[in-house]
Amino acid sequence: MTARSTRHTTAARTRLAAVGSLAVAGALLLTACGDQTEGGGSSSESSTSSDKAPLFSKLPADIQKSGVIKVGTNAEYAPMESVDGGKIVGVDPDIAAALGKQLGVEFQFTSGGFDTLITAVNTGRYNVAMSSITDNKQRQEGLDDKGKKLGEGVDFVDYFTAGTAVYVQKGNPKGIKTLDDLCGQTVAVQRGTTYEEALQAQSKTCTGGGKKALKIESFENDTEAQTRVKSGGAVAGVNDYPVAVDMARKAGGGNTFEVLEKQYEAAPFGIVVDKKNTQLRDALKEAVDAIIKDGSYQKVLEKWGAESGAIKSAAINGGK
Template sequence: MHVTTRSLPTVLAAAALTVVLAGCGATGDGSGGASPDSATAGALPAAPKDNALAAMVPASVASDGKLVFGTDASYPPNEFTAQDGTTIIGMDVDLGTAVAQKLGLTPEFQNSAFSGIIPGIEGARYELGMSSFTVNDERVQTVDMVSYFSAGTSLAVKAGNPDAITADNLCGRGVGVQAGTVQVDDIAARSKACTDAGKAAIQVTELQQQTDVTLALTSNRIAAMLADSPVASYAVTTTSGAVEVIGEPWDTAPYGIILGKNQGQFAQAVQGALQSLMADGTYKTILEKWNVSNGAITTSEISS
């Protein structure tokens, strides 16, 4: 979320809950609506190991046979918990799992506050971070990023848009955003533009989890929300028609997998795994499963 996705963390999160990836099941996204059964029906075939790519993974990562991801599982459909309350599922999880399989490793997803993931990478708690991070220059100063998806910021409102809300008339209205995302900066800039023009400031509601923001919208506690485009689109499908997206996404930018700097060919291994998944159709299948195909990219790139 940010330019189009989540923004740079500034504080270390509290202790993260460790969750080992299990098979997909019914989802529970906290949005107040039922998740579509098709979103998590059936397990995907395992991606075959690529020996050449696996050989590029540092021994410090590969020695235990696992690839440990940090993720904030509160951001459906990208990463969130199933109805069992522990299993982490989502588009990022499926892609991360396939990357791990290409590298001959078993994926393990650990649930963390979003702001704790990059510090967790720097502190070697996680080997990769995969949680809808937008690639930007600020992040690349401290970590490497491997692109895998493209998203923008979207505006979502109550179905039917009874207040005729657009991105250009938010002054004085209640708008929700998730803490730590670029939408926080976006709405702050919009509110300042309102007051600079002599209009009422936007009444910003900033909540820790995106699912709580969506619930605030469906409960009529806010008039609109800003979120990453796949998240806003998913909210439409999981709120029994209570939410709709207005207009087109803006500030589109790539998501990137986070990894620490100075790790030999690790970034190249991750990039190669993603490119292989794009070539063999696995990438397309995963995006179609979560109804986010409009965010597909054709080439994975490393930013370092």
């Protein structure tokens, strides 16, 4: 199984990936140093100056002129991205803020449906998407799970890595220990994610081995999937490992969920960029490498307890 962004489908996120109806009124925006509302101005001054930013000149002219990179996200995926006090916070916004200092621009986050993010980048609504989106060949080439061409595809600038985790009710009442234990059981997942595709593949493995197929319940957002597991309607849910661990630690004071120890098939998360915008893509790669080198990247991961996802250098389309 691969990760969410694993929260997004090919047509949209990981992941990857693959943003549903989030329980937040309206679109929420976050700049590299403050929040913003759709159509409105920044609520705070830029945290960086273009004349001091080492990579400003690498950016496309339109972004240099606007001083803004518009980012699509699905802000319900703590610790990667979530809403707190009306602001989008987490690993991805903080990494973006660090990138902004290198590039001399503000990253403005808008939260929306996960399964629309890739399309929104291709149509120009966002310059990039950054939402724990798993980088894979399917998304790079714009294919569905059967190999049919759906769209142009996108490029990824990889900045993090995560494996997939299975989470269950606290105490693991059904005794789930491996993926095979899910055969014949109901499993909850966010719609349009690579998790959903992975569960479909696991279901075929079950039937091929003479066991019952999985019953996969797909929900518009991950919160609904969690609720289904909490109520006992599903024996397990599937999520990115750092997200599942954070959720288990916080939900019900740590008394609602637990995460199975094994991670499955770690895969890179990438910043999604339109294939035609190679200049922006390459500038982002340089910026990711720069924040890894100066230590600000590691500080962000340590702040959110996400050190396990650290990479040593950025990559373009490193997913398989």
